[in-house]
Each structure stands twice: as C-alpha cells, then as structure tokens.
Amino acid sequence: MSSPTQDERLRVQQLRALRRRWLRDQELSPREPVLPPQRLGPVAAFWEHFLRPGEPWRHQVHNFYQGGRFVFLRVLLPAWAITYFVKYHLLKSPHGVVVANPRIFPGDRILETGEIMPPLKDEHHRHH
Numbered sequence: 001m002s003s004p005t006q007d008e009r010l011r012v013q014q015l016r017a018l019r020r021r022w023l024r025d026q027e028l029s030p031r032e033p034v035l036p037p038q039r040l041g042p043v044a045a046f047w048e049h050f051l052r053p054g055e056p057w058r059h060q061v062h063n064f065y066q067g068g069r070f071v072f073l074r075v076l077l078p079a080w081a082i083t084y085f086v087k088y089h090l091l092k093s094p095h096g097v098v099v100a101n102p103r104i105f106p107g108d109r110i111l112e113t114g115e116i117m118p119p120l121k122d123e124h125h126r127h128h
Helices: 006-026 042-050 056-090
Strands: none
Touching: none
16 A cells, blocks of 8 residues: 555645634624614514513512412412312301201291291182
8 A cells, every 4th residue: 555645645634724714614703693683563672672681560570470479379279278178078068058948837837936837728720
C-alpha cells in the first residue's frame, strides 16, 4: 500500500477546516434570528400585554385564583363532606324526607285540636 500523497493530505486538511467552519457558522449569535416585527391583532395584543411578567392584572388574577382555591379546598369541600356524613349516616331521618302524618279514620280523635272526626257521608254514585 502506498502512503497518501501530498495532494490528498492537503485535500483532507482543507475538508476538515471547511467542516469546522461550517459547524461554527451553524451556531446562532444572540441577535439571530432576525425576524420582521409581528403585527398582532387586538386580542393577541391584549393577551401579550396582559400576560407580561410584573403586570398588576396578572398579580390580581393569581391572588383571585389562590383565594378561590383556598375557599374551595378548605371550606366548601369539607363542609360538603361533613353535611353528607351527618345527613346520611348520623341522622335518623335524613333532611328533606317527609314523614307522613298518621292516618285518621272516622271516629278518631285529632290530638292537636281534640276534635273527633265525623263519620263519612254515604255517597251514592249514579254512574251505574
């Protein structure tokens, strides 16, 4: 086998230099990429301004969210769980269940007023 000639060595060296330069050129500088300024529509402009860090509205929305989360997790959810447990596990008759009054028949005494129920009148139906 013969050793590479001077021309081949020079060609390989030049190709390596070109590859290094090409790789270095692929790195972006801090001012790249240079893009044209974007023209935002009214809605996009509002959100761009609204969501900018440090804006007071962003802080208010965050506080409102945190407050609502606190109320839901620390007040409403436990209150619902306690109400459910008391209503369906502790009370003898659950809330909202109507207990029917005892039946009253003719001749029975009404406890609240002391009246005696009069007997029913015999009604003659003439449908037959």
